[in-house]
Amino acid sequence: MYIPAHFEEPRISVMHELIRAHSLATLVTLSSTGLKANHIPLHLSDDASPFGILRGHVARANPIWIDYAKDVDVLAVFQGPDAYITPSWYATKQETGKVVPTWNYAVVHAYGTLQVIDDAAWVRAQLEALTAQNEADFAKPWAVSDAPLDFTEKLIEAVIGIEIVITRLSGKWKVSQNQPPQNQAGVINGLNEQGRTGASAMAELVEKFGVKKDLGPP
Known part of the structure; x- marks a missing residue:
């Protein structure tokens, strides 16, 4: 992934936050017939590895767990908020006209070796952990034991x-860091006026990350 310096997000804690909030991964593997992409919810545990451990499950009928290159890392892509950015929101449009559209987004790429675990107890524990994470905000959370x-x-x-x-x-957090403050303000206002969940989420990211500050510890 191409990451200009002003769009780079190196903090593990911030990347982990996105993974947990957007846990449906695009899992890319190398098979005997080329690259394969599967869309799989993955649960992140960060208690036993510097970068974390991803755990999930797939259907036995899915060849991903049989036909993959064991000596090549897999890639899990986690896509956060994204939004089209119109140059009409930029204050500098009126000043110079030298503006173009772009697309803002936040994304994390996680690399590692795929391990297959054929153990019913392990799978149940994984299902319980994944379910607990995603049910946490419900008034009456459902559990596997239900x-x-x-x-x-x-x-x-x-x-x-x-x-x-x-x-x-x-x-990579591409959230208008390359724009002057007045353009960032226009982007935030424009996104919020759209009234869509994804747009509002991107507005929050522009406000939080738009002006590159001291990132602090990872």
Whole structure:
């Protein structure tokens, strides 16, 4: 991923925050017939590795866990908020006219070795952790244990666990850092006026990260 210096986000804590908030990964693997991309929710654990560990599960019918290059890292892409940015929001449009559209986004690339775990107890624990994370904001969170045991055991038999110990993280926050403050203010106002969830989320990122400051510790 091409990352100009002013768009780079090196802090592990910030990248982890995006992964947890947008846990549906595009998992890219090298198969015997070329690159494959699967869309898989992955749960991040950061208690046993400097960069974290990603855990998930796939259907046994999915060849991803059989047909992959074991000596090549896999890539998990986590896409955060994104938004089209019209130059009409820039104050400098009226001053010089030298403005063009762009697209703002935040994204994390996680690299590591794919490990297959064929263990029902491990898969159940992974499902419970993933479910607990995503149910946390509900008034009445659902738990795996709410379903009949024989029902969940049968479903678990149909899936297999995967684990990726992250060896490298790359973060790119392209959120108008290359624009002067007056243009950033116009972007924030324009996005908020759209009233869409994604636009509002990007407005928050521009306000928080737009002016490059001392990033502090990772």
